[in-house]
Amino acid sequence: MPANLPNDFSRLAIHTITNKPWNLAQCIQAYSRAGIAGISVWRNVLEPVGAAQASTMLRDAGLKVPALVRGGFFAAADAADRQAAIDDNRRCIDDAANIGAEMVVLVCGAVPGMPLAEARRQIRDGIAACIEHAAAAKVKLAIEPLHPMYAADRSAINTMAQARVICEALSSPWLGIACDVYHVWWDPDLENEIALAGRQKTLFGFHLCDWRVNTRDLLNDRGLMGEGCINLRQIRSWVEAAGFAGFHEVEIFSTEHWASDQARYVERIKQAYLQHC
Amino acid sequence: MPANLPNDFSRLAIHTITNKPWNLAQCIQAYSRAGIAGISVWRNVLEPVGAAQASTMLRDAGLKVPALVRGGFFAAADAADRQAAIDDNRRCIDDAANIGAEMVVLVCGAVPGMPLAEARRQIRDGIAACIEHAAAAKVKLAIEPLHPMYAADRSAINTMAQARVICEALSSPWLGIACDVYHVWWDPDLENEIALAGRQKTLFGFHLCDWRVNTRDLLNDRGLMGEGCINLRQIRSWVEAAGFAGFHEVEIFSTEHWASDQARYVERIKQAYLQHC
Numbered sequence: 001m002p003a004n005l006p007n008d009f010s011r012l013a014i015h016t017i018t019n020k021p022w023n024l025a026q027c028i029q030a031y032s033r034a035g036i037a038g039i040s041v042w043r044n045v046l047e048p049v050g051a052a053q054a055s056t057m058l059r060d061a062g063l064k065v066p067a068l069v070r071g072g073f074f075a076a077a078d079a080a081d082r083q084a085a086i087d088d089n090r091r092c093i094d095d096a097a098n099i100g101a102e103m104v105v106l107v108c109g110a111v112p113g114m115p116l117a118e119a120r121r122q123i124r125d126g127i128a129a130c131i132e133h134a135a136a137a138k139v140k141l142a143i144e145p146l147h148p149m150y151a152a153d154r155s156a157i158n159t160m161a162q163a164r165v166i167c168e169a170l171s172s173p174w175l176g177i178a179c180d181v182y183h184v185w186w187d188p189d190l191e192n193e194i195a196l197a198g199r200q201k202t203l204f205g206f207h208l209c210d211w212r213v214n215t216r217d218l219l220n221d222r223g224l225m226g227e228g229c230i231n232l233r234q235i236r237s238w239v240e241a242a243g244f245a246g247f248h249e250v251e252i253f254s255t256e257h258w259a260s261d262q263a264r265y266v267e268r269i270k271q272a273y274l275q276h277c
Numbered sequence: 278m279p280a281n282l283p284n285d286f287s288r289l290a291i292h293t294i295t296n297k298p299w300n301l302a303q304c305i306q307a308y309s310r311a312g313i314a315g316i317s318v319w320r321n322v323l324e325p326v327g328a329a330q331a332s333t334m335l336r337d338a339g340l341k342v343p344a345l346v347r348g349g350f351f352a353a354a355d356a357a358d359r360q361a362a363i364d365d366n367r368r369c370i371d372d373a374a375n376i377g378a379e380m381v382v383l384v385c386g387a388v389p390g391m392p393l394a395e396a397r398r399q400i401r402d403g404i405a406a407c408i409e410h411a412a413a414a415k416v417k418l419a420i421e422p423l424h425p426m427y428a429a430d431r432s433a434i435n436t437m438a439q440a441r442v443i444c445e446a447l448s449s450p451w452l453g454i455a456c457d458v459y460h461v462w463w464d465p466d467l468e469n470e471i472a473l474a475g476r477q478k479t480l481f482g483f484h485l486c487d488w489r490v491n492t493r494d495l496l497n498d499r500g501l502m503g504e505g506c507i508n509l510r511q512i513r514s515w516v517e518a519a520g521f522a523g524f525h526e527v528e529i530f531s532t533e534h535w536a537s538d539q540a541r542y543v544e545r546i547k548q549a550y551l552q553h554c
Contacts, residue, residue, distance in 0.1 A: 112490040112506045116463065149426045151463035152490045152506045158463055186393065186428035186435055213389040213429045215495055229389045229429045 005233070005274060006248070012273055013038025013066050015207075015251035016045045019265065020258045024049055025057065032061040034266050038247045040067040041099060043092065051098035058099055066103065066247040067142065067178070067205060068096040073109035074126025075119040075156065082122060085109070086129045093130065096139045102246075103140035103204050105178050110156040119156035124166050127175065134174045142178035142204040143167070149218055160184055160193035167202045178205030179239065180251065182222055185211060185230045191238050198242025206239050208232060208277055209252045220255045224268060226276040236277055248277060282510070282551060283525070289550055290315025290343050292484075292528035293322045296542065297535045301326055302334065309338040311543050315524045317344040318376060320369065328375035335376055343524040344419065344455070344482060345373040349383035351403025352396040352433065359399060362386070363406045370407065373416045379523075380417035380481050382455050387433040396433035401443050404452065411451045419455035419481040420444070426495055437461055437470035444479045455482030456516065457528065459499055462488060462507045468515050475519025483516050485509060485554055486529045497532045501545060503553040513554055525554060 006012070014036060016027045024045040031039050039058065046054055046068070058065055071092040076082045089104070096104045108123040110116070127141065134141050143163040146155035157163055163177045177197050184190050197203040210228030215221050225232055236248070250269055257265055283289070291313060293304045301322040308316050316335070323331055323345070335342055348369040353359045366381070373381045385400040387393070404418065411418050420440040423432035434440055440454045454474050461467050474480040487505030492498050502509055513525070527546055534542055 115508060115511075116465070120465070147425065148463040149424065149492070149495075152488055152492075159465070162465055186425040188393070188397070188436070188439055211429055215426070215429075218426075218492055218495065231392060234392070 006277060007274070009034070009036050009270060009273070011248050012036050012270070013040055013064070013247040013249045014266070014269065015040040015069060015249060016042045017069070018250055018252045018269070019262045021262055024054060028057055028061045028063060030263060030266050032063060034270060036270070038064040038066050038249070040069055040249050040251070041065060041101065042069045043095070046095060046099070051095040055099045064247070065099055065101040066249055067105050068092060068099065068101040069105045070107045071104045071141070072106035075109040075111050075114060075122040077111060077114065082126060086126055089126070089130045090133045093134050093137050093139045097137040101139065103142045103178070104134070105205065106141055106143050107146060108143060108155045108157045110151060110153050112153050116151065116156045120162070123157060124169060127166060128170055131170060131172045131174055135172065139174070140204050141175050143176070144178040144180055144205070145183055147183040159187055159189070160197065161189055164193060164196060164200070164202070167200065173201070176202035176204035178207060179203065180207035181230050181232060181235050182207070182209050182211060185235065190235070194238045194242050198244065203239065203242055203244050204246070205249060206244055206246060207249045207251045208273070209250065217255065220253045222252045222254050224252060224257065225250070225272040232277045248273070283554060284551070286311070286313050286547060286550070288525050289313050289547070290317055290341070290524040290526045291543070291546065292317040292346060292526060293319045294346070295527055295529045295546070296539045298539055301331060305334055305338045305340060307540060307543050309340060311547060313547070315341045315343050315526070317346055317526050317528070318342060318378065319346045320372070323372060323376070328372040332376045341524070342376055342378040343526055344380045344382050345369060345376065345378040346382045347384045348381045348418070350386035352386040352388050352391060352399040354388060354391065359403060363403055366403070366407045367410045370411050370414050370416045374414040378416065380419045380455070381411070382482065383418055383420050384423060385420060385432045385434045387428060387430050389430050393428065393433045397439070400434060401446060404443060405447055408447060408449045408451055412449065416451070417481050418452050420453070421455040421457055421482070422460055424460040436464055436466070437474065438466055441470060441473060441477070441479070444477065450478070453479035453481035455484060456480065457484035458507050458509060458512050459484070459486050459488060462512065467512070471515045471519050475521065480516065480519055480521045481523070482526060483521055483523060484526045484528045485550070486527065494532065497530045499529045499531050501529060501534065502527070502549040509554045525550070
């Protein structure tokens, strides 16, 4: 049974990449004025201002920060590159702590031509090498399974079950899963895996957008909630039945929406959230 | 360990859609002249000539026909449309018998907005309604799991495991699976599921192409073998370890390759098959 519709924006957060034309200050101002409670910060908008200044800006605006996005990319052909990735993830964790982000989202990585089984081993080892740093910083690490259409070059972790297996192997309260409907909506095991993540206390993040039936581009044609075919209310009901009480993070890569008026787009996101999520 | 490379074309078949600019007569003539042993016939090229004439053409050319492509599309919003799909699949089975095709490949269907669980039920019921007809015609039915990026509108069956569950539920020697590398290469359970299909004697078909790392289009940008990142030899070794002794069917949807010289393209397919499969 679908959950009740949300009736306010106290659990709504927007990923800054959703409003790609904007810098961090513009996102903060717009979301804050719109009464949206949370912001997930992407590193591309964090970098120009730095974590210290960003922290002040976010605190002054009263915005909560579910996630800094994104770490990961652990798979690499040689050991030096793998170590560089681990070092970069530790810096990302430090930045997350500095801006008060609850978690770092991990897009785990894949290398064209590398056997997926090898990439998956490297990912597990890379995450393992970051957990102590994350625990010390009190920042959670959230493995985000990516849609199988990204297995070639972005992530060899493509299902909730695969993310679960890594969580079980490394067993840390600082390691869990970010469940993005775009990547997992098709999965016949989704309901079970969400319930299992709830029981294992690994359901750290929940990301919203929609799958356009006529998807025109593999990367940048995500839909605003309601523009596609995902049963968002049903998935939200599963997530909440699993005990998830965190933010509903809107993360939309869309050439079409990036070209639109961004302030008006934020209003459309709010309406879509009330109507479809 | 990768299997040995193929050294002849006695197990190579090409799907007519791979040479979309050609009609059936052109495909038959070209494959036959090229020393390719098999042809999988798509219904769009069968329809203009009809099954009776096609049967004569295929027999005269000495080509084997692993598959008639494609049946399926069982999910529909109302019962009349579901019955129409079943009727159409029975006609497809008759055509397959008439042209001497070993199997009908099933692209199972999906309806935008219909819950996937419901689509999956309708697919199972639709297949169930066709098995007796298939057995009487001595034509196999091969469920082809489609890549999860097609779950919205083409197939709610997206993994080998899902196809297996249907095969187990309906348990008929006439029902099995067509394993297309394009759809399943990313699946962490692929090796296990192929082995299981071997034990259950449901591994009916094996389709080849490649996944372009920079895929430009969700439908028509498949790669020729070697143009992408799929470890074809490894998957072939799994398939053969599972006891598969059927055709290696090349099935490539590609706007780029369709625009090229088709006779030269057939030669490139042969070379790619020897080098990469």
